[in-house]
Structure formats: C-alpha cells, structure tokens
Amino acid sequence: MSPLKYSPSKEHPDWLSVPSIFEGVSLSKGVGMGYAFFHSANPSPDQTSVDLSLKQELSHEDEKTKLDQAFDALQKEINGLLLVNFHNSQSEPKKILEAYQLLVNDQGWKRRLFKEIDHGKSATQAVDRVLDTLKKQFSDDPFWQERLFDLDDISQRLLIYLKQEKYAQNTDPSIPIIVIAQNLGPAALLKYHQRNLKGVVLAETGRTSHSAIIARSLGIPVVGGIDAISSKIHSTDSILVNGDIGRVYIRPAENIIRALDKKKARHIPNGANSSPGSSTTLDGIQIELHLNANLSEDLRHLDDGIAQGVGLYRTEIPFMLSDGIPSVETQTRFYQQTLDLAGTKPVVFRTLDVGEGKRSILAQSNKTNKSPSKNWRGWRDIRLTLDRPMIMRQQLRALIRARCQSQHPEDPLYLMVPMIADLAEFMAVRHLVALETKREQKLGNPVPESIKVGAMIEVPALVYQLSSLVKVVDFLSIGSNDLFQFFYAIERENTDLSRRFDVLSPSFLLFIKSIQDQVSPYQIPLSMCGEMASHPLEAMAVLGLGLRRLSVTPGSLESVQAMIRSLNVQKFMPYLLSICQQTPSDFINRPFGLASSIRQKLGIFAMDHGIIV
Ligand code: PEP
Numbered sequence: 034m035s036p037l038k039y040s041p042s043k044e045h046p047d048w049l050s051v052p053s054i055f056e057g058v059s060l061s062k063g064v065g066m067g068y069a070f071f072h073s074a075n076p077s078p079d080q081t082s083v084d085l086s087l088k089q090e091l092s093h094e095d096e097k098t099k100l101d102q103a104f105d106a107l108q109k110e111i112n113g114l115l116l117v118n119f120h121n122s123q124s125e126p127k128k129i130l131e132a133y134q135l136l137v138n139d140q141g142w143k144r145r146l147f148k149e150i151d152h153g154k155s156a157t158q159a160v161d162r163v164l165d166t167l168k169k170q171f172s173d174d175p176f177w178q179e180r181l182f183d184l185d186d187i188s189q190r191l192l193i194y195l196k197q198e199k200y201a202q203n204t205d206p207s208i209p210i211i212v213i214a215q216n217l218g219p220a221a222l223l224k225y226h227q228r229n230l231k232g233v234v235l236a237e238t239g240r241t242s243h244s245a246i247i248a249r250s251l252g253i254p255v256v257g258g259i260d261a262i263s264s265k266i267h268s269t270d271s272i273l274v275n276g277d278i279g280r281v282y283i284r285p286a287e288n289i290i291r292a293l294d295k296k297k298a299r300h301i302p303n304g305a306n307s308s309p310g311s312s313t314t315l316d317g318i319q320i321e322l323h324l325n326a327n328l329s330e331d332l333r334h335l336d337d338g339i340a341q342g343v344g345l346y347r348t349e350i351p352f353m354l355s356d357g358i359p360s361v362e363t364q365t366r367f368y369q370q371t372l373d374l375a376g377t378k379p380v381v382f383r384t385l386d387v388g389e390g391k392r393s394i395l396a397q398s399n400k401t402n403k404s405p406s407k408n409w410r411g412w413r414d415i416r417l418t419l420d421r422p423m424i425m426r427q428q429l430r431a432l433i434r435a436r437c438q439s440q441h442p443e444d445p446l447y448l449m450v451p452m453i454a455d456l457a458e459f460m461a462v463r464h465l466v467a468l469e470t471k472r473e474q475k476l477g478n479p480v481p482e483s484i485k486v487g488a489m490i491e492v493p494a495l496v497y498q499l500s501s502l503v504k505v506v507d508f509l510s511i512g513s514n515d516l517f518q519f520f521y522a523i524e525r526e527n528t529d530l531s532r533r534f535d536v537l538s539p540s541f542l543l544f545i546k547s548i549q550d551q552v553s554p555y556q557i558p559l560s561m562c563g564e565m566a567s568h569p570l571e572a573m574a575v576l577g578l579g580l581r582r583l584s585v586t587p588g589s590l591e592s593v594q595a596m597i598r599s600l601n602v603q604k605f606m607p608y609l610l611s612i613c614q615q616t617p618s619d620f621i622n623r624p625f626g627l628a629s630s631i632r633q634k635l636g637i638f639a640m641d642h643g644i645i646v
C-alpha cells in the first residue's frame with residue numbers, strides 16, 4: 034500500500050474530518066488508495082444555466098464551430114490513446130476505442146447535432162438533447178442498449194471539450210487518484226488508467242458493464258452502488274477502495290491501512306506449502322486452482338504459477354466487443370491465440386452465454402424478433418443458441434479448428450455449456466458437437482483427439498437430474514452467481530436484495546453439498562467457477578462442503594491460495610456441517626434472509642484457527 038496518509042484540510046468542517054465507511058458492491062477486486070478525483074462528465078444543473086447564457090452570446094455558426102472543434106479534440110484524444118496504449122495490439126480495450134472512433138466519425142449523429150443547433154440550441158444542449166432522444170427512442174431495444182452506453186460515454190467526453198474541461202487539469206498526473214463517478218465509460222476508464230489510477234467508486238452497479246469487465250482485467254479495484262458520497266468528501270481527502278469486500282473508506286484510519294498492509298504481506302505465507310504452484314491445505318489435500326478469464330489480458334496470470342489452467346473462459350465477452358457475430362475465421366483466430374497463450378495448460382471455453390447485461394451479441398438474432406424486450410427474460414444462453422443453432426455451430430466449428438491449429442493440437446478441447454436446465458439441452462449440444470466434428474472430417478480437416486464437454490450447474494432444476502447427467506458429461510462446474518439468484522429468486526444485479534440474502538446460508542450451502550454428494554461417486558470432476566469461489570471465506574466453505582476444484586477471478590488467485598494453505602480442511606468439515614444445523618430460535622427477531630447466514634461464525638472459526646481469509 035502506498036504511504037499515502039490522511040491529512041485533514043484546515044478548511045474542513047468537523048464532520049468532514051472523521052473517517053467514514055461506505056458499503057457497496059464489489060465490481061472489481063483489489064485494494065487501492067489515492068486522492069478523490071471527481072469525474073466531471075455528467076453536467077450539473079448549474080452548468081446547464083451557464084449554457085443558456087452562452088446561447089444568447091453565440092451565433093449558430095459559432096456553436097457549430099465549437100462543436101467541430103470539440104469533435105476534432107475528441108478525435109485526437111482517441112487516436113492518441115490508441116497509438117500510445119494499443120500500438121500493435123489486438124486487445125479488447127483497443128476494439129472499444131476503435132468503436133468509439135467510428136462513432137466520432139458518424140455523420141448521422143453529427144447531422145442530428147447540427148440540426149439541433151439550427152433549431153436554436155447551443156452545442157452542449159444539442160449533445161444532451163440528441164442523446165436523450167435516442168435513449169427514449171431505443172432504450173427498450175437490446176441491440177441499442179450497448180450502443181447507447183457507448184454513445185453516452187462519448188457524448189459526455191464531447192461535453193467536456195465543449196466546456197473546455199479536461200481530465201487532469203491542474204492535477205499532477207503522478208498523484209494517485211480514486212475516481213468518483215455516477216458511471217464511467219470504458220474510454221474514460223482507459224484515460225484515467227494512463228494516470229496513476231488506484232481505484233474507482235461508482236454509484237451504479239453494473240457488474241457486467243464493459244467498464245467493470247475491463248477494470249477487472251486491468252486489475253483496477255472498483256466498488257459500485259455508492260451514492261451521495263461526493264457531498265461527504267473533499268478533494269484533498271484520501272480514499273481507500275477495497276474491491277475485495279466492496280467497501281470504501283474515506284479518510285481511512287491508520288489501523289485500517291495497517292490491517293490491509295498486513296493482509297497483503299500475508300498473501301504468500303511462509304512454510305512448507307509456499308511454492309507458487311502448490312495449493313495444498315495444511316492437512317495435505319491438493320486443491321486444483323484455475324482462473325476465470327474474460328479478456329486475453331487475463332491469461333497473463335497463468336504465468337504467476339498459481340492457476341493450473343483456465344476453468345472458465347467467457348467467450349461472449351470478445352463477441353460483445355465486436356459488431357454483430359464474428360465470422361468463423363475471426364473466432365478461430367481468436368480461440369487459437371487464446372490456446373497458444375495458455376500453452377499446455379487447459380482452457381475451458383464456455384459456449385456463448387448471452388443474456389441480460391450481455392446483449393449486443395443479439396443484434397443479429399433480434400432483428401427478426403418483433404418485441405425483443407418482452408421476450409427477453411429467460412430467453413438467453415443455451416436456450417437462445419439452441420434456437421439459433423447456426424450461432425452455436427459456427428462457434429463449435431471455430432473452437433474445433435482452433436484446437437487443431439494451435440501449438441498443442443494433441444491436447445483435448447474443453448467445452449462448457451452454460452445454463453443447462455434440462456438434460457435434453459445438454460444432449461442437443463453434444464449432438465451439435467458430433468455434427469461439427471463429422472463435418473470437419475468430411476471436409477478433410479483434422480479434428481481434436483479428444484473433445485470434453487461439460488455442463489454448468491446454474492439452474493436448480495438440473496440438480497434433480499444429476500443422476501442421469503453424470504452419465505453423459507465429462508465435467509461439471511457450479512456457476513454460483515446464477516445458481517444463487519435462481520435459488521433465492523433474486524436478481525443478481527439487485528443491490529438491495531444482495532444484502533438480504535447470503536451465499537453463506539445453510540440452505541444454499543447444503544444445496545451445493547447435495548450436488549457434491551451426488552457427483553462424488555462418479556469420476557466426474559466438479560468445480561465451482563462462480564464468484565463465490567473467488568472470496569476466501571466463501572471458498573473455504575466450498576472446500577468444507579467437499580469440492581476440490583475452484584476457478585477464480587485472476588485477482589483472487591493469491592488470496593484464495595493463501596486461504597487454502599492455511600486451512601486444515603478435515604478439521605473444518607465437521608464444524609461447517611454442525612453450524613448448518615439451525616433451529617427456529619436462530620431466526621427470532623433476526624433480519625429476513627440474513628438471519629440464517631453463518632458468515633460470522635465462519636469468520637470467527639477462520640480467525641481462531643489462523644486461516645487467512
Ligand atoms: C455464474 O453464473 O456463476 C457464472 C460463472 O457465469 P456468469 O457469471 O458469466 O453468468
């Protein structure tokens with residue numbers, strides 16, 4: 034942790050000098066500390082009134098010139114970002130910036146803006162108005178939602194130039210900053226990343242937003258769901274963002290800083306188990322640790338020597354960043370590069386998992402859908418790709434070819450199918466895999482020596498079909514993010530409810546145990562790749578239920594490994610089961626849902642037994 038220290042400003046009123054803590058939602062893990070930096074993209078009402086006076090002073094032509102100049106400045110900024118950051122790279126952030134470049138050159142958008150100026154609006158009002166109109170017109174259209182987000186981001190940056198505000202104005206770029214914003218687009222995030230960005234605090238909570246995804250891959254801690262923070266901070270305040278637990282400390286006390294320093298120092302404990310590759314518990318049980326990947330950037334964490342492979346590759350993320358569905362050739366190239374980056378380590382490719390929050394990919398599919406928003410809920414993932422089998426077949430074709438063209442064509446191809454609710458769906462996917470394999474053979478193309486097809490357990494209904502499923506799958510992985518939301522009937526993005534129910538409740542834990550108990554008699558590897566496995570305390574519980582494979586976000590590899598190495602799992606298992614037995618008295622006068630949480634008891638157990646969580 035940087036030696037940044039809270040030093041209260043003389044002008045602070047008393048209430049602004051005391052440390053305070055805000056609880057939010059972790060959108061990207063890690064811990065960072067810096068000075069508050071307010072992202073000024075969203076115009077305040079005051080700025081609008083300034084705008085009105087400008088309108089009286091400037092002619093239409095002046096406003097048009099201002100707009101042209103702002104476009105030029107924005108264009109230069111994006112070109113500069115591309116040149117400095119992504120020269121010779123094929124990364125996803127680069128693709129986003131390229132999409133922005135196209136938007137800035139979009140003549141249709143410019144025409145609308147100029148038309149607004151012709152109708153008497155100022156340049157800034159025109160930007161706001163066109164954005165509002167497009168939002169109203171298309172907000173229900175899944176295809177447009179991703180584009181509107183990009184347009185929103187780029188419009189806000191245009192407004193900054195129109196108001197002659199610039200990032201980092203009067204600010205030393207070497208000063209560590211925590212950016213505070215309502216929402217932050219990927220372009221702004223990348224821009225701040227060029228500076229000494231240590232963390233981000235957002236009012237919004239979109240875990241699957243482009244920014245959150247990119248922040249995770251860049252290792253920037255982000256906490257969302259924190260409102261009304263600005264009025265409680267002064268720009269000279271230090272802020273600590275703990276993305277591991279979704280907490281933000283304003284003017285953090287010395288002991289908090291010291292505790293987090295200590296936690297970091299303890300990540301690699303000394304002792305017999307301290308070689309980087311070993312994830313063995315104190316009582317000698319070997320745990321398989323893999324990583325979850327969203328971008329090719331995530332694969333570099335394989336070099337740290339902790340993860341044995343990629344337990345979940347979310348293939349929809351590269352899809353989301355491209356316009357429509359990428360061709361088989363593009364997909365093949367991309368998967369092949371991914372496999373080559375991983376070398377001999379296995380990569381489990383999850384077939385397209387599209388749904389709420391990951392919509393742009395559906396552009397093509399929804400063109401034929403008269404009312405996409407009405408039909409959307411529930412029509413996602415495997416349901417959608419089985420209804421549009423060509424999407425699935427093309428992806429399978431690309432994956433088969435990528436494996437054969439990779440540096441290790443003899444290694445198995447691992448495919449994982451999300452959101453299976455019914456055994457027949459899994460069988461349908463297996464059938465498509467067989468069809469694609471045959472097709473390649475007919476064409477005289479090579480096929481992988483072995484294709485392993487697994488299923489994700491994310492829908493509770495599947496848990497009652499396990500006795501049949503185990504006979505047809507090669508491996509299984511619990512997607513606790515979705516499984517939890519369907520188990521408790523809560524939306525996973527809903528911050529209010531996320532505090533009402535806890536994954537560390539006996540009902541959910543025993544449900545996972547029932548999966549483990551049903552699968553363990555068979556030689557089917559069972560892992561957990563949902564976020565639950567990425568938090569040390571939760572991961573400890575998962576091991577206590579008997580699972581021996583975890584796939585975690587790259588930022589959690591070290592902390593989960595540190596927990597594993599400090600845990601005596603055989604001692605812990607009976608304790609865990611004993612506290613899962615509750616009686617009605619445990620629920621009297623306790624908050625709904627959380628009443629049954631055993632989080633506190635697990636935390637105390639960990640503390641008493643020196644387990645690093
Ligand atoms: C899950 O649901 O737990 C999972 C890993 O998939 P995703 O978070 O991508 O929906």
Ligand code: MG
Binds near residue numbers: 451491512514
């Ligand atoms: Mg899922």
